[in-house]
Amino acid sequence: MTSQPARPGNAPGRDQIRRAPKVLLHDHLDGGLRPATVVDLARATGYDRLPTTDPEKLGLWFREAADSGSLERYLETFSHTVAVMQTRDALVRVARECAEDLAADGVVYAEVRYAPEQHLEGGLSLEEVVEAVDEGFREGERAALAAGRRVRIGALLTAMRHAARSLEIAELADRYRDAGVVGFDIAGAEAGHPPTRHLDAFEFLKRADNHFTIHAGEAFGLPSIWQALQWCGADRLGHGVRIIDDIEVHEDGTVALGRLAAYVRDKRIPLELCPSSNLQTGAAASYAEHPIGLLRRLHFRATVNTDNRLMSHTTLSREFEHLVDAFGYTLDDMQWFSVNAMKSAFIPFDERLAMINDVIKPGYAALKSEWLFRQTASTSGSSTPEG
Numbered sequence: 318m319t320s321q322p323a324r325p326g327n328a329p330g331r332d333q334i335r336r337a338p339k340v341l342l343h344d345h346l347d348g349g350l351r352p353a354t355v356v357d358l359a360r361a362t363g364y365d366r367l368p369t370t371d372p373e374k375l376g377l378w379f380r381e382a383a384d385s386g387s388l389e390r391y392l393e394t395f396s397h398t399v400a401v402m403q404t405r406d407a408l409v410r411v412a413r414e415c416a417e418d419l420a421a422d423g424v425v426y427a428e429v430r431y432a433p434e435q436h437l438e439g440g441l442s443l444e445e446v447v448e449a450v451d452e453g454f455r456e457g458e459r460a461a462l463a464a465g466r467r468v469r470i471g472a473l474l475t476a477m478r479h480a481a482r483s484l485e486i487a488e489l490a491d492r493y494r495d496a497g498v499v500g501f502d503i504a505g506a507e508a509g510h511p512p513t514r515h516l517d518a519f520e521f522l523k524r525a526d527n528h529f530t531i532h533a534g535e536a537f538g539l540p541s542i543w544q545a546l547q548w549c550g551a552d553r554l555g556h557g558v559r560i561i562d563d564i565e566v567h568e569d570g571t572v573a574l575g576r577l578a579a580y581v582r583d584k585r586i587p588l589e590l591c592p593s594s595n596l597q598t599g600a601a602a603s604y605a606e607h608p609i610g611l612l613r614r615l616h617f618r619a620t621v622n623t624d625n626r627l628m629s630h631t632t633l634s635r636e637f638e639h640l641v642d643a644f645g646y647t648l649d650d651m652q653w654f655s656v657n658a659m660k661s662a663f664i665p666f667d668e669r670l671a672m673i674n675d676v677i678k679p680g681y682a683a684l685k686s687e688w689l690f691r692q693t694a695s696t697s698g699s700s701t702p703e704g
């Protein structure tokens with residue numbers, strides 16, 4: 318274990334970051350398994366191609382293999398997790414543990430995505446996959462509640478952008494809407510697989526009043542973001558980090574936004590930013606240089622996300638710790654990101670508002686008052702009373 322780095326001023330500590338109510342919009346179910354669960358499930362299903370069956374080494378292996386500098390290589394690691402998620406029991410377990418792990422990390426609302434078409438090899442139907450995952454999420458929510466933590470999980474159904482099942486998956490998402498599914502997404506290698514290949518799926522979704530996000534502007538730049546928004550009509554951008562290519566920072570500190578960047582900011586298009594994942598796929602060089610710093614300053618609708626907790630050896634708290642260290646963020650910044658994310662969620666407006674007013678704001682207020690009392694206690698303790 319590394320020791321907690323010293324953080325200046327009123328920077329929140331590791332424990333406060335974990336306890337702060339957080340909202341997660343971009344997390345892949347098949348990218349968040351516990352290493353020990355991968356080993357267990359491989360044993361139970363007879364999958365013998367894991368690089369190692371030692372959970373600790375396996376965790377390390379995923380992290381290192383994903384640390385390749387390219388999205389394509391990063392995605393290769395999913396062959397192992399997807400391979401052990403082909404039965405109903407496996408899907409229920411992985412989804413249950415996901416909900417429990419997020420709750421333990423202080424996440425109060427999450428949208429977790431996966432591609433149903435990748436879980437059919439054991440003979441399950443698309444519907445059975447969706448129902449198994451939903452059962453797992455609900456079990457996990459109940460287990461978390463019994464442990465004193467409240468989390469709400471909604472599913473996003475992903476279609477793989479290199480495949481040709483997006484309309485079918487979009488229809489599936491529509492059918493399971495209000496039954497645990499809150500939206501749709503496309504994922505997979507970005508270069509060479511433009512979102513416009515899936516226009517029929519997006520048009521269907523829009524006509525049926527559904528929400529969707531698109532992985533765009535991660536490994537590929539502005540044209541991908543432009544297509545996702547202006548051709549496909551995405552509600553949010555998965556990553557969207559390359560919008561930075563349309564922002565010019567001048568030497569005197571002034572900033573000029575290109576038309577697309579201005580559109581994204583003006584329309585409050587949510588950016589599902591995933592710092593650690595971006596470092597691994599080469600989309601950013603370091604936390605300190607990650608575009609999230611500038612995007613937050615310019616008041617884009619930026620949110621903080623994990624992408625793949627297993628491959629990036631991360632949690633939402635750890636993502637925030639990195640940002641606190643790199644940019645000196647405070648609890649106010651964390652609250653800003655969390656409210657941004659909650660505003661951008663795909664559940665109904667009144668439920669989002671209730672989460673913001675009844676869970677997020679009171680949660681941060683309590684943490685801030687803790688901090689205030691500690692400050693007062695330490696100042697009065699160190700001063701000598703006069704008279």
Ligand SMILES: O=c1[nH]cnc2c1ncn2[C@@H]1O[C@H](CO)[C@@H](O)[C@H]1O
Pocket residue numbers: 345346347348388392395399430431432435475504505506532535594624625
């Ligand atoms: O950052 C990413 N960019 C693009 N695709 C991804 C990323 N992370 C995961 N997946 C892909 O999404 C599938 C469904 O969850 C995963 O199997 C993986 O292939």
Ligand SMILES: [Zn+2]
Pocket residue numbers: 343345504532555624
């Ligand atoms: Zn992703």
